[in-house]
Amino acid sequence: MEKFWASLLVIPIFTWYSFHAVLDRDFKIRQQAVENVVYQYTQVAAKKGVLYDSVYNELESRLSSFGTFDISVTAEKFTGTSDTPEVIEDPEVIGENLRSLGYDIINVYVESRNEHPLGRLYEITPFGTKSGAEADIRHFAKASVYIQ
Amino acid sequence: MKAFFLSLIFIFCTWSLFFIGKGIDNIDIMAERYKRALDAGANAASRYRAYNNRDMLFDQGIGYGIGAEDRNNVPVDRDEAVKWFYRLFFRNLSISDSEERDELKKYIPMKALILYDRLMIADAHDNWDSYGPDGQAYTIQYSGRDYRFTLSDQVYDPHNGQWLMAEDIGLTPEDRKALVTQYIISELNGFLKNRPDKESSSYYEIVFSLDDIADEKLSGINGVNFFVLCEGVPLSSLNPYKREEFFAYGIGGSEITR
Numbered sequence: 001m002e003k004f005w006a007s008l009l010v011i012p013i014f015t016w017y018s019f020h021a022v023l024d025r026d027f028k029i030r031q032q033a034v035e036n037v038v039y040q041y042t043q044v045a046a047k048k049g050v051l052y053d054s055v056y057n058e059l060e061s062r063l064s065s066f067g068t069f070d071i072s073v074t075a076e077k078f079t080g081t082s083d084t085p086e087v088i089e090d091p092e093v094i095g096e097n098l099r100s101l102g103y104d105i106i107n108v109y110v111e112s113r114n115e116h117p118l119g120r121l122y123e124i125t126p127f128g129t130k131s132g133a134e135a136d137i138r139h140f141a142k143a144s145v146y147i148q
Numbered sequence: 149m150k151a152f153f154l155s156l157i158f159i160f161c162t163w164s165l166f167f168i169g170k171g172i173d174n175i176d177i178m179a180e181r182y183k184r185a186l187d188a189g190a191n192a193a194s195r196y197r198a199y200n201n202r203d204m205l206f207d208q209g210i211g212y213g214i215g216a217e218d219r220n221n222v223p224v225d226r227d228e229a230v231k232w233f234y235r236l237f238f239r240n241l242s243i244s245d246s247e248e249r250d251e252l253k254k255y256i257p258m259k260a261l262i263l264y265d266r267l268m269i270a271d272a273h274d275n276w277d278s279y280g281p282d283g284q285a286y287t288i289q290y291s292g293r294d295y296r297f298t299l300s301d302q303v304y305d306p307h308n309g310q311w312l313m314a315e316d317i318g319l320t321p322e323d324r325k326a327l328v329t330q331y332i333i334s335e336l337n338g339f340l341k342n343r344p345d346k347e348s349s350s351y352y353e354i355v356f357s358l359d360d361i362a363d364e365k366l367s368g369i370n371g372v373n374f375f376v377l378c379e380g381v382p383l384s385s386l387n388p389y390k391r392e393e394f395f396a397y398g399i400g401g402s403e404i405t406r
Binding site: 006010013028031032035039078104105107142143144145146148 | 154158176177180181184188191192195196232235236239240242
């Protein structure tokens with residue numbers, strides 16, 4: 001009987017940790033991949049001085065294998081001695097020749113629309129009660145590169 | 149009964165771990181992000197638009213005796229270079245608050261400009277005067293005499309007021325490069341000698357490869373460079389229970405070319 005009660009306590013903890021191990025690893029691998037993709041495509045855009053439609057579409061398609069993402073693209077231009085840049089956003093950036101327009105920096109920010117299950121796991125204890133932790137964990141990535 | 153107590157001990161241990169060490173250990177993700185921020189910042193410092201103007205593109209050999217030969221000199225606006233480094237570095241880490249930026253700058257103890265004929269270093273407060281307001285020339289003793297070296301094979305002999313080639317004083321190009329590189333390494337390490345690492349309390353040691361057989365370009369210092377050391381900007385991990393701070397150091401560098 002004691003073994004029954006003991007296992008009743010131990011099994012949920014083991015289960016919780018098993019889920020944690022799997023989801024933690026899944027998050028890390030995907031997060032690293034998302035960041036790699038975003039950095040890579042931002043570098044391409046900065047090197048070319050243009051974020052071509054085709055490059056943007058390819059970025060979207062690469063990210064789609066990790067879920068649904070909101071993509072935000074901005075370009076910044078510094079003029080004079082001011083540290084406040086002139087900023088243009090998504091539709092004005094894509095396909096424009098940023099270099100010839102004098103823009104200095106291109107920023108790409110992506111954020112998954114869906115929470116990663118790891119966040120939900122943190123919100124519960126191994127025994128199913130609320131842990132009190134707020135963990136909105138989702139994949140995101142940001143890259144800013146100087147337009148060469 | 150024994151099993152019951154053992155399980156109680158097990159529960160105690162696991163719950164301790166649950167609250168103390170639980171969470172995504174995202175240090176490896178942060179390390180990568182951090183390195184990219186350094187690279188992006190150093191790249192901007194070495195590429196910003198000022199280098200494209202006419203003054204930066206022509207006649208930079210003047211004043212270095214042998215003129216057009218080996219003209220890998222380029223004038224650098226050091227304050228602009230640092231400003232562009234910060235712009236890109238902080239953007240990549242999504243830090244936009246100016247107070248937070250100022251706070252984090254203290255974790256970047258060295259920004260160095262390895263120029264054609266001198267080394268300039270700014271400290272954590274972006275103060276260039278701590279190393280020398282005009283930097284330090286590469287004055288190195290060779291064969292019992294002081295010479296002012298450059299990043300090319302041009303060498304200035306202050307005793308005779310003459311520009312020479314390294315081979316004139318018996319140095320091969322490889323030896324000249326190794327000599328200058330070792331001098332720069334020792335100066336960079338000397339600048340950091342009072343700066344212990346935040347975590348280990350041991351001191352930094354910067355080393356450049358001197359004899360990379362795979363690619364000569366990877367051996368020693370070949371050109372004008374922006375170089376930065378950044379130590380453990382304390383970024384918190386994603387762990388909702390344990391607000392870990394990320395302490396690791398990284399270096400970034402990029403060659404300034406015309």
